[in-house]
Amino acid sequence: MPDFSLILPHVVFHTFALLITIVSICVVAARHPVKSAVFLVVDLFLLAGLYASLDSHFVAAIQILVYAGAIVVLFLFVIMLLNLQQEQLKGVKFTVVEAGALLITLIGFLVVMFTTMSGKPTGLGEGSLDVAAIEAAGGNTQVVAMKLLTNFIWPFELASMLILMAMVAAIVIAKKDKKVVPAA
Amino acid sequence: MNFPIPDLNLSFYSSALPIILLSLTSIIALLMGVSKKCNSVKSAMWINNLSLLATLLMIIRLYGISGAASEMFLSGGFIAGRLGYFGQGLIVGVALVVSLLMGDSYIKAKFFRGEIIALFHMVIAGMLTMVATDDLITLFVGLEMASIGIYALIGYTSPTKLSQEGAVKYFILGSIAAAILLFGFAFLYAATGTLRISEISVAIGKISGHSWVELGAILTIVGIGFKMALVPFHMWTPDAYEGAPTGLTAFMATAMKTMIMVAAIRVFENGLSGVHGVWVPVLGFMAASSLLFANILALAQQSVKRLLAYSSIAHSGYMALALAAMSGGVRQYSVPSILFYLISYVVVSLGAFAIIMWLENERCENIIVDDLTGLAKQHPFAAVALSVFMFSLGGMPPTVGFISKLYIFNAALSNNLVGLVIVAAIGSTISLYYYMRVIVRMFMMEGSPVLGSLIKPKRSMVTTWIVGGSVAIILLLGTFLPESALRMAKHSAAEVSGG
CATH class of the missing domain: 1.20.120.1200 (NADH-ubiquinone/plastoquinone oxidoreductase chain 6, subunit NuoJ)
Incomplete structure (x- = not known):
């Protein structure tokens, strides 16, 4: 058993x-x-x-x-x-270049997969990840919150900037006060 | 409950003031964009130029007072050190020059609007973040801030099909590259248990030869190589550069390159130097193929912007060559030579793009090499200046292009990268053909309506000063003053190359 x-x-x-x-x-x-x-x-x-x-x-x-x-x-x-x-897929042909790209992607995928499988965790890092250790540290939510607002406060604040910017960028692109003129 | 409070003290705020100020001005510009009273081209221009000037002065001051050792804030999120301030100074300087040129171009009314200036400032803030961080997460957030804003700016500012094609191509390929980069960071974190670049280099010493670190290093170099526009990850560059308004092309070619090179110096010379056996061959291959293919492809280009785009890919190749030049154990030449090359490339490119922007103003469209025919007759000074820039890009003495290539080859040869230097020399020789083609067109051919109509742009004080200034810097750095610029590069590099 x-x-x-x-x-x-x-x-x-x-x-x-x-x-x-x-x-x-x-x-x-x-x-x-x-x-x-x-x-x-x-x-x-x-x-x-x-x-x-x-x-x-x-x-x-x-x-x-x-x-x-x-x-x-x-x-x-x-x-x-x-x-x-x-989507209307009319007359889509599978070209040699696309087949090559697919092959390269597949090879890359296999390389990544086997390299990942061949490695063992090194044990470096910030303490244990088992349930008891997480429990002792105050639970997942608290650990994430602590990390986010202490160690990673700078990227956390900048991420808010990033999201604001993505919003402005989307509005700027989507606004329709301009005509699309074809390239010369 | 014991809270470890992050040390948000005065010394952090004063060191990170350039980033904070630009974030603030971006919000102000955004609010100005929606207000009825101050929504004008003039006010957007004022706030843009003034805040960039203030930021530049601040960075120069911070560079001056920072010592040889760097100081880390917020668990490595922000580094106050000379390398970071060097990169920030170059980026903000480029942004200021580009804004001045934009203020004199036909695209002025489209560029100086509240929301566009807000995007522009957030892009710069992201770039400033990325060059001054020890944390891979912050590095990635900075990279995305810089990239997403640029995608929107390319697509927005000139609503032609060409620019939208460039923006979409750049957006899709850039997102895939960002995913690959993040995948690489994840492997590095899985193996070393840390996201700090300085701690990764320590951890790699303990677990040398671990397959996850090696895979992470390769995925990271692919992601960075894409942003550097190295062959075979260069496909987006010509389209994005041609589609963007020329001022933004200049900004992308110089500021983006500065940002990514300084970040690459931190990640590879500092964090991943322990596994250089893995990424140096990859980088060497990308550098060699960029030097050959970009220069060969540039031969066939008609559009001046496409030509400069391929030339910028080749110049990335030279810098990648210098980045690889630490494999033989001689490390002290690599980083200073990259920084010196960056100074020279930024000055030359800005000058060349300034002239192109000025020529474009008359017809409000991209110019091709044929349009330059007979330029020497009508605008002798512009033609001479453009020749100086072409000579410098081609690496001819007595310009700074020659000296900077010399330093790079020296760094590579002292690490026994003879094959790569031979490839670089061949690429450099090929590149002379298309740089000379521009000069021949301007000086040795008569303008005729068949070859394209003659360009007669208006005089522009800003362009005159910027072009004159960059010619002066190119010639001075190429003859009398390379030592002082190199000393500055060495000072800035001390943080990573340890000498």
Whole structure:
């Protein structure tokens, strides 16, 4: 009788990882933008499951609240507002260059995969990551909040600037007070 | 409950004042954009130029009072040191010159608007953040601030199909590169357990040869190589440079390059120097292919901006060559030679782009090499100045381009990178052909309506002063004063190269 408590995390991880890969392919392969966005929601939920299986419950909750809950809903709004239709794929040919690019991507993916698998965790870093240690430090939420507002306060503040800027940039691009003139 | 309060003290605020000031002015500009009273080109111009000037003076002062050792604030989020202030000074100087040139160009009314100035200042604030940080997260946030604003500025300021194509291409490829860079950072963090560049270099000593560090280093060099526009990650450069309004092209070619080179110096010479056996070959390959392919592709270009875009890829190749020049164990030449090259490249490019912007003003569109035919007859001073810039870009004495290439080759040769230096010399020789083509067009051919109509732009005081100033700097640094500029580069480099 094998010890299930040792095997179970691996089973959970690999199930989630496999599902995430499949759903991610569906996101890019789906012809209809709404289907694509719905697959993205599923993808983000599964990713949250992966975080939860790593004992990062706070990140998992945030993932669902912010990404699956808010961002993808905005995606759907944009798709509806722009009234995007199913993509018409007429006369798309698979060229040699594209096949080469796909091959290179595949090789790169395999290299990354095998290099990742060949390494073992080095044990360097900030303390233990098991449940008891997180519990002792005050729980996930507190640890994340502490890090965010002490060690990472500078990038945290700058990120607010970044988001403001992305907003201004989107408005500037979307404003329609100009005519698009074709290039000479 | 014991809270470790971050040390947000006066000395931090005074060291990071340039970034904070630009963030503030961006908000002010944004508010001005929506107000009815102060929403004018003139007020946007005033706030832009004044705040950039104030920031530049502040950075010069901060550079002057900072000692040889750098000081870290907020757990490495911000470094107050000479290398950071050197990069910040170059970036803000470029931004000021570009704004002055924009104020005299046909695109003026489109550029000096509240929201655009706000974006411009946030881009600069992001760049200033990126060159002065020890933290990979901050580095990434700074990079994204710089990139996202630039995507929008390229697409907005000139609403042609060309510029929108450039912006979209840059946006998509840039996002993929950012993802790869972040993936690399994640591997570095997984292996070393830290996001601080200085701590990564210590941790690498303990776990030498770990496959995650090596993979992280390679992914990081790919992400950085994309932003440096090294071949084979250069595809976006000609389109983005051609599509952007020329002032922004100048800004991208110089300020972006300064930002990414200083950040690369920190990440690779400082953090990942322990695994240089992994990334130096990759960087060497990218440098060699940039030097060859960019110069060969530039031969066929008609548009002056595309020509300068390919030339900027080649110049990235030279700087990448110097970045790789630490593999043989001789480290003290590498960083100073990059910084000196940056000074020279920034001055030369700004001068060249200033002339092109001035020539464009008449017809409000991009000019091609044929348009320069016979320029020497009508505008002898402009033609002579443009020749000086072309000579300097090609690396001919007595300009600064020659001296800066000499330093780079010296740094590479002292690390036994003979093959790369030979490739660089070949690339340099090829590049002379297309630089000379511009000069031949201007001086040795008569202007005729067949080759393109003659350009007669109005006189412009700003352009005259900027072009004159850069010619003077190029000739002075190329003849009498290279020592003092090199001394400054060495001072700034002491932080990472330790000498």
